[in-house]
Amino acid sequence: MQQVFKQAIAGATLALISVSSAYAGGFVDILNTGARTPGSVNNVLTDPFFLTGGIPSSWTQQATMTTSVYSPINNSIKVGNFIDTVWIDATSNQLIIGSYFQLLPNYPAGNIHGGGGISEINSIVRTGFAEVETISAAWYFAEGIYSGAEDGYRLRDPSRSGYVTPYNAANAAAGAYLDLDKVAIRTDVSIGEDNPNSGIYFLSVDASKYTYEFGSNAIGIIQGASSSEGGRVSQQIWLSGYRVAAIAAVPEPSEYALMLIGLGLMGFVARRRKNNDLS
Numbered sequence: 001m002q003q004v005f006k007q008a009i010a011g012a013t014l015a016l017i018s019v020s021s022a023y024a025g026g027f028v029d030i031l032n033t034g035a036r037t038p039g040s041v042n043n044v045l046t047d048p049f050f051l052t053g054g055i056p057s058s059w060t061q062q063a064t065m066t067t068s069v070y071s072p073i074n075n076s077i078k079v080g081n082f083i084d085t086v087w088i089d090a091t092s093n094q095l096i097i098g099s100y101f102q103l104l105p106n107y108p109a110g111n112i113h114g115g116g117g118i119s120e121i122n123s124i125v126r127t128g129f130a131e132v133e134t135i136s137a138a139w140y141f142a143e144g145i146y147s148g149a150e151d152g153y154r155l156r157d158p159s160r161s162g163y164v165t166p167y168n169a170a171n172a173a174a175g176a177y178l179d180l181d182k183v184a185i186r187t188d189v190s191i192g193e194d195n196p197n198s199g200i201y202f203l204s205v206d207a208s209k210y211t212y213e214f215g216s217n218a219i220g221i222i223q224g225a226s227s228s229e230g231g232r233v234s235q236q237i238w239l240s241g242y243r244v245a246a247i248a249a250v251p252e253p254s255e256y257a258l259m260l261i262g263l264g265l266m267g268f269v270a271r272r273r274k275n276n277d278l279s
Helices: 169-173 253-278
Strands: 005-010 061-068 077-089 094-103 120-127 136-140 155-158 181-190 201-204 210-222 235-246
Touching: 061 210, 077 210, 077 235, 094 120, 094 181, 094 210, 094 235, 120 235, 120 253, 181 201
Parallel strands: none
Antiparallel strands: 005 061, 061 077, 077 094, 094 201, 120 181, 120 210, 136 201, 155 181, 210 235
16 A cells, blocks of 8 residues: 655644753663564663653753654544654763654544544654664653643664564564664554553764754654454554764874875875976
8 A cells, every 4th residue: 555644844733842850861772683672661660761850951952843644544634743853962972862753533433444544653663773883762751841742652672673563582583673774662652542642762872973864754653453453454654854864084183194195195106207207
């Protein structure tokens, strides 16, 4: 089925407001094997991915964008809002990209196939990490950070892969799902299960090596199929958003010196050749 979507930047839909609090950790390195990174639990007191204390005052927002998300079946039906935000943490010199999704009940009840087509979000997939060696993940409640947001569903088992179903742990351990360009975050945003929005899912990389850029198909919003939950069908919506981009390396002083020596030798050889041609 051809996927159809429509985006609209809606800055007034969910406006970003500032929050400051004490930083207490919560970032966990994502496995570089394609397997799901374990540890997430449904208890913020013991969840290693939960950003205890919330967004710290050392984070400075760089960019934010709200996208209106439309049904892949009927692009006149708005099914949700996605907020993409970038921060820099001055303390740890990390670049952080945050993902937040709010699902709207804009589909006819009992008519998921012919209606809005989106009733649950099972994964948010971000692209643009092919050159990144280490990615860390954390999450926090969206309420109090984005106006109009609720607490939201937790981050689950991030992996360096696309959306995978069914999932086999042995295949994952063997690298069958590895896709270094992508990070997939499992979630369970569902109208029917009273989880209409996600938490904020943070991905962190080294700001001394990477910056961010805007690109198409940067974020995938994935609904998995389920025959046991109203005949829900598989759907994917791809949105423009922020990606990680490598910072061009600046030559060291010693490298400049070698370059100058090399240029000098090339000039010397060229002059000798010219003199020999004249003699």
